[in-house]
Amino acid sequence: MTALAVMASLLATTKSLDLAGHLRALGAPRAAQRLDGGPPPVAPTPFTVDASKVHLVADAAAAAAFSADVGSASAIALDCEWRPDGPGEDHAVALAQVATKSNVWLVDFVDISGPARITALDALTNALQSQHTSIVAFSIAADVSKLSSVLPNFAQATRVVDLATSSDGLAAAVRRWLPMYHLDKAQQRSDWALRPLSPAQVAYAAADAAVLLPLLDAMRAGGAAPSERDVAPAPRTSTDSDAAEPDDDGALAVARAVVARTPGCSIVAADAMPADAVEVNALAVEAGDRKLLVVAEAGKRLDLKWLALALDTPRRRVRLSSRCVEAFGVAPHRVPPIALRDDVSVVATPALLASTRPLWGSAGGDGYRVVFEDGAALARVASPLPDPALYYATLDEALDAYGGGNAPTTSSGAVRLAAGATGRRVMLDASLVACARRLRMIGVDCAVAGEVLRKEATPRRPLDGCDRVHVIASKVDTDLRRAALEGRLVVVASSRKRAPGACYVVRGTTPDQQFDELLDVLGERGAVATWGSRCGICNGCDWHTLAPEAVVGEAPQGVLADATEFYRCGVCGQLFWPGAKYEDTMATLRGLALTKAVSSVS
Numbered sequence: 001m002t003a004l005a006v007m008a009s010l011l012a013t014t015k016s017l018d019l020a021g022h023l024r025a026l027g028a029p030r031a032a033q034r035l036d037g038g039p040p041p042v043a044p045t046p047f048t049v050d051a052s053k054v055h056l057v058a059d060a061a062a063a064a065a066f067s068a069d070v071g072s073a074s075a076i077a078l079d080c081e082w083r084p085d086g087p088g089e090d091h092a093v094a095l096a097q098v099a100t101k102s103n104v105w106l107v108d109f110v111d112i113s114g115p116a117r118i119t120a121l122d123a124l125t126n127a128l129q130s131q132h133t134s135i136v137a138f139s140i141a142a143d144v145s146k147l148s149s150v151l152p153n154f155a156q157a158t159r160v161v162d163l164a165t166s167s168d169g170l171a172a173a174v175r176r177w178l179p180m181y182h183l184d185k186a187q188q189r190s191d192w193a194l195r196p197l198s199p200a201q202v203a204y205a206a207a208d209a210a211v212l213l214p215l216l217d218a219m220r221a222g223g224a225a226p227s228e229r230d231v232a233p234a235p236r237t238s239t240d241s242d243a244a245e246p247d248d249d250g251a252l253a254v255a256r257a258v259v260a261r262t263p264g265c266s267i268v269a270a271d272a273m274p275a276d277a278v279e280v281n282a283l284a285v286e287a288g289d290r291k292l293l294v295v296a297e298a299g300k301r302l303d304l305k306w307l308a309l310a311l312d313t314p315r316r317r318v319r320l321s322s323r324c325v326e327a328f329g330v331a332p333h334r335v336p337p338i339a340l341r342d343d344v345s346v347v348a349t350p351a352l353l354a355s356t357r358p359l360w361g362s363a364g365g366d367g368y369r370v371v372f373e374d375g376a377a378l379a380r381v382a383s384p385l386p387d388p389a390l391y392y393a394t395l396d397e398a399l400d401a402y403g404g405g406n407a408p409t410t411s412s413g414a415v416r417l418a419a420g421a422t423g424r425r426v427m428l429d430a431s432l433v434a435c436a437r438r439l440r441m442i443g444v445d446c447a448v449a450g451e452v453l454r455k456e457a458t459p460r461r462p463l464d465g466c467d468r469v470h471v472i473a474s475k476v477d478t479d480l481r482r483a484a485l486e487g488r489l490v491v492v493a494s495s496r497k498r499a500p501g502a503c504y505v506v507r508g509t510t511p512d513q514q515f516d517e518l519l520d521v522l523g524e525r526g527a528v529a530t531w532g533s534r535c536g537i538c539n540g541c542d543w544h545t546l547a548p549e550a551v552v553g554e555a556p557q558g559v560l561a562d563a564t565e566f567y568r569c570g571v572c573g574q575l576f577w578p579g580a581k582y583e584d585t586m587a588t589l590r591g592l593a594l595t596k597a598v599s600s601v602s
């Protein structure tokens with residue numbers, strides 16, 4: 001290796017290490033690791049429990065099996081669920097999830113009765129108080145207090161290892177200690193007193209308890225496991241108001257009236273639901289001065305940052321309503337997918353509006369459900385939201401899915417292209433327009449914020465070349481917002497404030513530096529060598545090949561004599577021909593890309 005090559009190699013290495021550091025600072029550790037040369041980290045998968053290991057304890061046989069399993073366990077993980085308590089409310093515990101090494105038991109306090117109830121409750125009480133069994137939990141204080149009012153012989157939980165060691169929730173603890181897993185908390189505030197429990201609730205309940213055992217192992221391995229202690233229930237501050245029989249707040253009657261004038265919508269008894277019906281959740285949301293019901297598939301997490309973008313309202317002004325009864329006319333956990341008040345509007349995700357199956361949600365009261373016969377019926381009362389699946393919450397998510405012509409590679413191979421990736425779509429801020437033209441020429445779908453086609457020529461601005469487009473400053477922010485919703489990776493110059501959604505802040509200050517940097521970030525370095533082009537002027541991808549005769553009077557005389565083919569952009573109308581100018585530009589782009597590629601290899 002010559003001294004020059006060594007220099008080039010060192011420079012290239014230093015540069016890519018810098019870029020990796022920059023990506024980490026922007027919150028994209030996976031993309032950074034790809035540049036570092038490390039193996040690509042695997043995206044976290046949802047933590048789930050095999051359904052065959054999850055048992056509902058609601059009858060004598062299940063109670064006996066539960067009793068035998070927990071009686072011999074050296075450690076159990078415990079979590080409890082109840083209907084969410086509002087101010088002044090104290091709902092009874094509806095479910096206790098107990099995980100052993102091989103099973104997850106869901107003790108159903110609502111449905112279990114008679115001798116089976118006694119068996120199950122005794123087994124749970126004994127396990128909680130046994131000196132032979134340690135109890136793994138996360139924030140156990142509230143669980144213990146709730147349990148003390150249903151377990152008659154329960155005094156205190158002994159040998160408790162409470163894994164809540166900071167103000168972080170369970171999902172955050174899983175992210176930190178079990179980074180290969182993701183814990184979905186979407187069902188956390190669903191109605192745990194309703195029966196039957198939905199499959200999503202059962203899966204959530206089982207996972208929430210079962211994850212505690214591997215979490216303890218991981219914390220032990222990291223030297224962060226808390227020690228055992230005993231936990232007694234706190235003295236109760238309010239009288240027992242049993243959650244199983246909530247007061248009728250009149251919402252069901254209002255829902256009946258609304259449904260009566262809504263075609264394709266009906267109220268049916270909970271035990272007479274269509275078998276193929278899909279459950280939906282309606283969330284009461286306040287966005288600025290607007291009151292909205294956001295209807296989404298049950299169990300799907302709703303990103304409020306995305307929702308704020310979709311509603312074009314600043315994030316700080318969008319929140320889940322804490323005034324459900326006053327503002328929406330129904331208790332928080334029983335919001336139906338129809339508006340009970342005239343000043344409330346309904347929005348829904350496109351997947352639900354396209355559903356061919358019936359959709360059901362709460363009817364505002366127990367024992368009944370609101371059912372839409374299909375998505376089209378819901379569409380009569382709900383406006384469409386953008387597709388949340390297109391939105392990337394983080395730069396890493398966007399870069400994982402980007403999948404350029406030459407996806408980010410390392411010595412260990414190409415990075416997996418995420419399912420449903422829309423790939424190779426970016427939007428550059430208006431100040432990066434010169435860099436955008438370079439990216440278009442190598443085939444990247446590269447929109448520029450605020451850029452529009454100029455409609456008419458003026459004496460000083462003929463409709464030709466780059467003057468065919470111009471940037472409307474007032475359109476820039478709207479375009480950046482739309483780009484985030486459509487899943488375009490947004491790239492801004494460092495001088496500008498961060499854009500919404502997944503956003504890369506480019507460090508280079510000249511168009512060539514910016515282009516070179518984005519080739520690495522987007523994994524497009526290989527695309528420069530392949531012939532593939534969009535219109536550099538307008539980002540169009542609609543080429544018309546023309547013979548010389550067709551462009552007489554338009555193409556310069558000298559060119560007409562030499563060129564055999566011309567290309568017209570079907571979007572902006574610009575005429576192109578192969579020749580010195582195009583070749584020069586591509587040669588420059590290739591030169592930029594190859595210098596780097598060669599020096600990286602050497």
Ligand SMILES: [Zn+2]
Nearest residue numbers: 535538569572
């Ligand atoms: Zn064009």
